[in-house]
Amino acid sequence: MEDIISLCKRRGFVFPGSDVYGGMAGTWDFGPLGVMLKKKIMDEWWKFFVEKRDDMYGVDAAILMNPRTWEASGHVATFADPLVECKECKSRFRADKIADGITESVTTDEFLALHVKCPVCGKENWGPIRKFNMMFATHVGAVLPEDVSEGTDAAAKSVAYLRPETAQGIFTNYKNVVDTIYPSLPFGLAQQGKAFRNEISPRDFILRDRECSQMEIEYFVAPETWEENFEKMRELQHEFLTRVMGLPEAAIHELEVPAEDRAHYSKRTIDFMFDYPNGQEELMGLAYRTDFDLTNIQRESGKSMEYRDKVTGATFVPHVIEPSIGVERLFLAVMTTAYHEDEVNGEKRVVLKLPENLAPYRFCVSPLLKNKPELVEKAREVYAKLREKYVNVTWDDSGNIGKRYRKQDEIGTPKCVVVDFDTLADDTVTVRERDTTEQTRVKISDL
C-alpha cells in the first residue's frame, strides 16, 4: 500500500485533500493523471451499464435534497455507526474497527467482554457504545451563526444533509421518469456522483473517505422476478469488474451479508470483497432493496409510486435491485492490480500495467534527441496525427530515452513511439511496449 500511495503522489494521481494546509482527514484530491484514470473508470462504467443497454437510463440529481428524503429513507433514524470513547484519553473510535469478530450491531456488553485496549493510550476504560449518525448536516438559506449556536427555530428549520448515498436522488426521480418516458419494466436508473459520510475513522488511503464518489443503479423489477434479476445483476458486475476493469476474478470474493449486518433497507446483500494490499475490503455491494424506498416515498409524499404494467395493466410498486460501487475503491483495485515491480537491464522498474482502455495516455511520442530539430519536427508530426485519432497522447522529450521509458512505465502508458534518424529515411518509428519492453519498427502510416 505504501508503494502505491507513494507512486500516486509522485506521479500526480492522488494527493491528500487540502495538502498545502496539512491535509483534512478523509479527503483526497485527484491530480492530473488521477483525474484521467478516474474519469475513464467512470466513463467505462457508464458505457457498460447505461449506453450499451436498452433498459438503463441516467439521472443526475442535486446533492442537497429536501430533508424529508432522509426521514423517509430511514437514514435519520438508522444511518449510524457504533461509537465508543476511551474514558482515559477521550479518543473516539468505531467499535467494530478496533476489535476482531464484531460487527456494526455490537452492544456495549459484547464490546466490553472483548477487553479491548485503547489504540491510543493502551488503557481499558470504555464508555458505552453510542450510535453516531454519519450524515453531514448543514444549514440552507439565510441562517446566522448565532441561530445555529442558540438553536433557534430558523436553525432547526434550515437543516439539510449532504447526501450519504446517490441512491435517493434516483428514487425521488423515479416518478418523474415513469411519467415522462414510461420505460418498460424491468428498467434501471443510474447515477454517478459525490456522497458524504462523516466516518468516525477514515483510513486505508482512499478506501474509507468522508467524501467519495459513488456509481449506483436502482433496477426496478416486478416483485416476483427479483431473484432472477438479482442473479443477472450479479453476473453483470463480475463481467464489468473483470473484462472492462481488468481485475482478476481470483481477487474478488463474494460475501453473503447476514441479516443482522445488512443495511436497514435490504433483504439480501452480497458484498464484493477485493484483495487490497492491506487485506480484503468491500469493493462494492449488491442489494435487494425490496419496495422499501418507493413505499416510504409514497407514504411521505402522498404520491403514488405504482407502476402500470404495459401488457397486463396491473399496478404495483416495483421492487429494486441495487449495485453500488465507490469510484475510489474501484480506482484502488485497478491500481493494486496494475502495480508491478520487475527488473529491466538489471535495474528495478515500477510499472503500472493498466488496461489500454483505462491508461491515462495511450501513447507517448518523443524524438530520440531533443536537440535535433529535424527529429523534433518529425516527431511533432507523428504526435499530431496520433493525437487527432486517440486524444490521450502525451509528448515527452525530457531527459534521455531510458528515463522517459521509466516515467511512462510508472504512469501506465502502453506504448512509446520514438522518432529517430531512420524515421527520416524510411518513415518508420520504434514502438516500445510497456509490459514486455519489446521494441518493433512500424511504418507511421500503420500506427
Ligand code: GAP
Ligand atoms: N446505496 C447503497 C450504499 O450506499 P454502501 O454499502 O453504504 O451502500 C456502497 O456503499 C459503496 O460505496 C461501497 O461498497 C463502497 O464502494 C462505497 N463507499 C461507501 N462508503 C464509502 C467511504 N466512506 N469511502 C469510500 N467509498 C465508500
